[in-house]
Amino acid sequence: MAEFERAAVLGAGVIGASWTALFLAKGLSVQVYDPAEGAEDRVRAYVAQAWPALEQLGLTERGDPERLTMHRAPAAAVRAADFVQENVPERLEIKHALFAEIEPHLAPEAIVASSASGLMVREMQQGWRDPSRFLLGHPFNPPHLIPLVELIANEATGAGVLEAAEAFYAQIGKVTIRVKREVPGHVANRLQAALWREAIHLVASGVASVEDVDKAVWSGPGLRWAAMGPHMLFHLGAGPGGLDEFCNRYRDSFHRWWADLGAPELTPELAAALAGGVAEEANGRDVSSAAAERDALILATLQATKDLRDR
Numbered sequence: 001m002a003e004f005e006r007a008a009v010l011g012a013g014v015i016g017a018s019w020t021a022l023f024l025a026k027g028l029s030v031q032v033y034d035p036a037e038g039a040e041d042r043v044r045a046y047v048a049q050a051w052p053a054l055e056q057l058g059l060t061e062r063g064d065p066e067r068l069t070m071h072r073a074p075a076a077a078v079r080a081a082d083f084v085q086e087n088v089p090e091r092l093e094i095k096h097a098l099f100a101e102i103e104p105h106l107a108p109e110a111i112v113a114s115s116a117s118g119l120m121v122r123e124m125q126q127g128w129r130d131p132s133r134f135l136l137g138h139p140f141n142p143p144h145l146i147p148l149v150e151l152i153a154n155e156a157t158g159a160g161v162l163e164a165a166e167a168f169y170a171q172i173g174k175v176t177i178r179v180k181r182e183v184p185g186h187v188a189n190r191l192q193a194a195l196w197r198e199a200i201h202l203v204a205s206g207v208a209s210v211e212d213v214d215k216a217v218w219s220g221p222g223l224r225w226a227a228m229g230p231h232m233l234f235h236l237g238a239g240p241g242g243l244d245e246f247c248n249r250y251r252d253s254f255h256r257w258w259a260d261l262g263a264p265e266l267t268p269e270l271a272a273a274l275a276g277g278v279a280e281e282a283n284g285r286d287v288s289s290a291a292a293e294r295d296a297l298i299l300a301t302l303q304a305t306k307d308l309r310d311r
């Protein structure tokens with residue numbers, strides 16, 4: 001399959017600006033459309049700020065931040081692009097209006113991927129005369145650092161389009177998964193939601209503080225989850241018998257724990273209690289310094305494991 005060379009980014013806020021930085025780093029030309037006042041300055045500032053991390057990860061060898069052009073019209077932004085990543089606000093009428101505007105101007109082989117977190121592919125396909133080259137390519141924030149992209153295609157998707165999207169994301173160093181049946185939250189957000197539900201329940205029922213629940217994740221299973229997923233980890237958790245043996249040994253325990261898990265409602269009172277717990281945990285650090293610490297830790301982890309993953 002030929003390499004992708006020219007990408008369009010539609011909507012360059014939190015997600016679109018980050019995609020732009022990665023696409024540029026990986027040597028693509030990037031044509032950006034965002035109608036907001038000052039969007040060009042913000043995107044260029046974001047790319048400049050993200051570039052050192054991308055360099056440290058060895059992702060900029062073919063990259064050139066100057067290969068970015070801003071466009072006043074979506075039709076101009078998609079012209080001759082072979083891959084279009086859509087990241088406009090999460091409102092169906094905005095996405096539909098944009099798709100109607102770009103569709104007549106797309107290159108014949110162009111693929112259009114939406115970053116949408118909450119909208120269904122079926123709903124977004126209604127904005128197309130021919131939705132065969134449109135699919136979901138859902139990233140994790142920030143897409144220039146977090147490898148995962150969740151892909152959703154369906155019976156209206158053209159032959160080979162899912163595979164071509166996988167090739168595109170592989171070209172820019174992403175890890176893709178196929179979501180075979182569309183469910184709210186795709187896969188990764190549902191997993192996050194399941195864990196957070198129990199984390200909240202543990203706090204609300206007085207089992208542990210917010211800080212201790214967080215510690216129990218990042219210093220324990222979270223470290224392992226950054227290496228491997230839960231099934232593979234449990235496959236390694238009961239000796240040479242693997243996952244079969246693990247299930248035999250721990251079936252009853254898991255059944256007892258599952259039966260006892262909570263289903264809290266995130267009331268304003270509970271949200272305030274959680275915020276109070278996080279304030280204690282933050283211990284005077286403001287949001288931007290805690291975010292900088294998070295990014296430094298993620299970057300260091302990616303750097304340290306890069307060669308192991310490449311093998």
Ligand SMILES: NC(=O)c1ccc[n+]([C@@H]2O[C@H](COP(=O)([O-])OP(=O)(O)OC[C@H]3O[C@@H](n4cnc5c(N)ncnc54)[C@H](O)[C@@H]3O)[C@@H](O)[C@H]2O)c1
Pocket residue numbers: 010011012013014015016033034035036039086087088089090094098115116117118138139140141
């Ligand atoms: N923020 C996240 O963590 C996250 C993660 C994964 C996916 N997403 C998805 O990405 C998409 C964008 O989310 P975001 O967080 O970047 O939002 P955002 O509000 O930060 O960015 C949206 C951008 O679109 C621009 N915009 C507004 N109206 C537009 C229009 N009509 N045409 C083109 N651009 C327009 C805005 O100026 C803004 O820059 C959403 O579908 C969201 O669900 C978000």
